[in-house]
Amino acid sequence: MVTIYDIAAQANVSAMTVSRVINNTGKISEKTRLKVKKVMDELGYVPNQMARSLVLQQTRILFLLITDIMNPFYTTLARGAEDAARKHGYRLLFGNSDESLDKEGEYINTILTTRVDGALLAPAGDPSLPHLEQLRKHNVPFVLLDREVPGIACDIVLGDSKDGARSLVEHLVKQGHRRIALVNGSSSISSARLRLQGFQEAMKLNDLTLREEDIHETTFGPHLDVEAMGLWIDTIVMDSMPTAIMAGNNVLAVVLIRLLRARGLRIPEDISVVCFDDFGLNSEVDPFITVAAQQAYQFGYLGMQMLIERIQERNSPPPWKRIMLPAELIVRRSVKTQG
Template sequence: MVTIYDIAARANVSAMTVSRVINNTGRISEKTRAKVKRVMEELNYVPNQMARSLVLQQTHLLFLLIADITNPFYTTLARGAEDAARKLGFRLLFGNSDENGDKEQEYMDTLLKMRVDGLLVAPAGDASLPHLETLRRHQVPFVLLDREVPGVESDIVLGDSKEGARQLVRHLSENGHRRIAMINGALTVSSARQRFEGYKEALKLNDLPYSEEYVLETSFGPRADLSEIDRWLGRMDPLPTAIVAGNNVLAVEVIRTLNARGLRVPEDISLVCFDDLASYAEIDPFVTVISQQAYQFGYLGMQMLIDRIRNPEEAGPWKKIVLPSELIVRRSVKAVR
């Protein structure tokens, strides 16, 4: 393996001079710089990235930790984050917590050992607080995506979950629905809390009844066993005329459970949800959704993170971006009398 000492000997300069050429530091004449680079090419020298990082105190390596890689919202978000990172000269690694706090902690421990320059994270839930405090103690910049964590101050990119839920319930109400149920993620996740609050507020604003029997709190992530949803449907008497799903993964699972019971959407039960179902195009009918700007979540979050890394003294107060969403009406809601 070729070392900087081999290059120094061939170029007749000091090892320190070679190091300065590699890291683009110090004052070196253009003639000497060109000579060292020519010798590096002749010897096919590849710089040791880890050693270089120790000198510069920067790896140009970032990490994106998302909550559910199977969710089309997060895959599109990841695309936006990667595009922004590459444009700004950084490389991006990915991790998936599966909505699991223990798995999230394992990733946090790993990225601290890797000396990444910063982290974009969609936290697993409120219990992520100590994980994020550890990052703060180690001075690792981070930006939260999609979810807040009480007690954590940071840059953040959010959607307006409460307003989105209100729009979905209002749309169902305008189509004559009065028995509207909701299946949602755990209320220890801020986006699930806000969607539940929006659901209840919209029921009240539209003079619709609220019943705990019509609400199922579960996980936003996918599951192989749909029995929990099936038991929930079996407990409701009478069945709702419409269901609001807290995200697209839950919407797909509701459709599968209803199909197993011989019920159709929207003929028997109407369905609406958060986030589009691009990866589930085979499911018919297409679902009415609140569509969020998933790509912009990742792109803007990455820009904020890199700004903190490059200009820590000039970045100013923590920034909070709330991206508006859009109601896309398709064929999953049946008008009722």
């Protein structure tokens, strides 16, 4: 393995000079810098990133923690985050919590032990507060995505969940629907709470009766209780039949449609379905479900830019930033006009 001493000997300079060239520190003439780099190339020298990070007090590595890698929203978000990181010369590590606080806690420990420069996180929910406080305690800069956590002040990129939910209900109302049900994520998740609020407000503004039994709460992630949702469908949909159902995200929509079809119901002929979040590339193959589409790529890209700015300005940190991205109503074939 080539060392800085090998380079120093062949370039006829000190090891300290070689170190300064590698780490881009200190005052060195351009002639000496070019000579050292030429020798490094000739010998095929690969810098020791661990040693370099100790000298510079930075690793140029960032961490992205999301909640559900199977959700197209997060895969597109991850692409935006990676593109922004690479543009600024950072590498990106990745974790998937599966909406699990325990798994999230393990990744928080990984973030701390790998000495990354900062983290971009979609928290599992309100109970994630101790994990974020742990990052703050160890001076790890972080930016939140998609979900707020009460009790922590930080940079954040959010979608307008309330307005997006209202737009979905308004669309259904314009198509003649009067009884609309909702299947949604956990109330411990800020985006789920806001989508519920938007749903409730739109129902009230349109003088529609909102029955408590027409709202089913589960989880957004891969561990949602499919059996419980099926029982809800059997009780509410099959017995008293709302004409439309709104799903709180695309994962819930897929499960919902699968369960409805298993019971012989056609969409939209027998019941209409709309949802929050689009379906990534799948939506381009056969556009079907009417959605409130979020700007998933922008979530990741803007969040990563905010994180890098926070890292670069950590000695004189600016005020916390909050970006709210609107959702776009995309009308497709999953809604039937009521007579």
